[in-house]
Amino acid sequence: MKTALITGITGQDGAYLAELLLEKGYKVHGIKRRASLFNTDRIDHLYQDPHEKDPRLVLHYGDLTDSMNLTRIIQETQPDEIYNLAAMSHVKVSFDTPEYTANADGIGTLRILEAVRLLGMEKKTRIYQASTSELYGLVQAVPQSETTPFYPRSPYAVAKLYAYWITVNYREAYGMFACNGILFNHESPLRGETFVTRKITRAISKIALGMQKDLYMGNLDAKRDWGHAKDYVKAMYLILQQDVAEDFVIATGVTTKVRDFIKMAAAEVGLMLDFSGEGVDEIGVLVGINEPVFERATGCGSDETGARARIGETIVRIDPRYFRPTEVDLLIGDPTKSKEKLGWVPEYDLKGLVEDMMQADVKAFRRDRDLIRAGHSILNQAE
Ligand code: NDP
Ligand code: GDR
16 A cells, blocks of 8 residues: 655645545545644545544644744655645735745745655655746747746745756766656635635625625736646646656646636536626626526526626725736646647646535525525625
């Protein structure tokens, strides 16, 4: 039985990867942070009672900023593969917390590589580093491939640039099997609520159900290459199963504007949006409803209003608070190498991704709405 250690197991990718590796028969160790509330929602379905004999999923308290902790966990768990997914992963927040981001996302990667080396495990343990399309930043060329020059545009991306190169350096200097997956944006129903796709699918679901008035957005012109996280964790696994350690771009090769993602999400519940105006004055107006789609998707019968009462109203507005000091305007990846060498074939396209996210959010908010109607209070009302 192979053993894997996943940092960031409580995050979107950590949850899908843990599930994949457990299915493949791995013993999985995960590092989670101590928090004042439970933070294992995404992996609770994989959890086994620790009192059972030989549980295949084991969680350890830890933090990427704590070398001693990381070294001890690696020594105790003796992993064949380490997937370093932990990071302060929000680009906008990295402008507010640049030093912490550098420490966790940049030096955190060094801590793992150096722990493996100092423990004499450099021939045993393979390491996957969660690199990012944010490295490309200010557009140098499109589509972006493994050979496109980097130009990071945020404290997050600069920290990840260090992590990228220290991974390459340990591979070249010490012969370690250490690889970068340069992953373009990938989303899912498990995506953090403040990333743009999930913010949109949650808000549109609530607007359709009559539970929210407005959606405030930042830059609607940004273009992203969005895939499904379920497909992308398969690529992480494949990268560590190769004969030779190499870096790979994982992307769909299709790019879409944020504004069009909003329209697609709305169309899933039969809402038709029209955008007008420019810059901070741009608005998105609800111009019509496709009734059969609306009723099927929301479960709202003809006696319920939901979004019906809002036709002609503005539901999307701009709030400059969400603009970034420096933006990444256009990402579009070239996955040729990963398709040829890894045999990686994604199952979801953008339509399938939006469908999956919208179905999950509508279902969750309908349940909340029904509970509220039945007189229960819902604790998590975050928007
Ligand atoms: P999430 O933000 O969903 O998850 C991040 C994980 O890292 C969480 O488990 C979080 O713990 C943990 N974490 C954060 N800081 C620390 C720390 N100091 N010590 C230990 N754990 C920490 O990210 P994703 O799952 O979306 O992304 C996974 C990785 O891939 C990240 O490194 C991200 O930067 C990178 N990436 C993501 C892409 C994407 O589109 N999703 C694209 C390219 C790269 P907690 O739950 O306690 O917050
Ligand atoms: P990104 O993802 O910065 O690409 O980083 P995010 O979803 O946060 O932003 C994508 C684009 O949407 C624009 N945008 C908004 N973004 C957010 N979050 N909220 C808004 O209201 C909003 N309005 C417009 C942004 O300006 C941006 O252009 C993600 C993270 O997962 C990183 O960890 C990862 O490395 C990269 O993807 C690849």
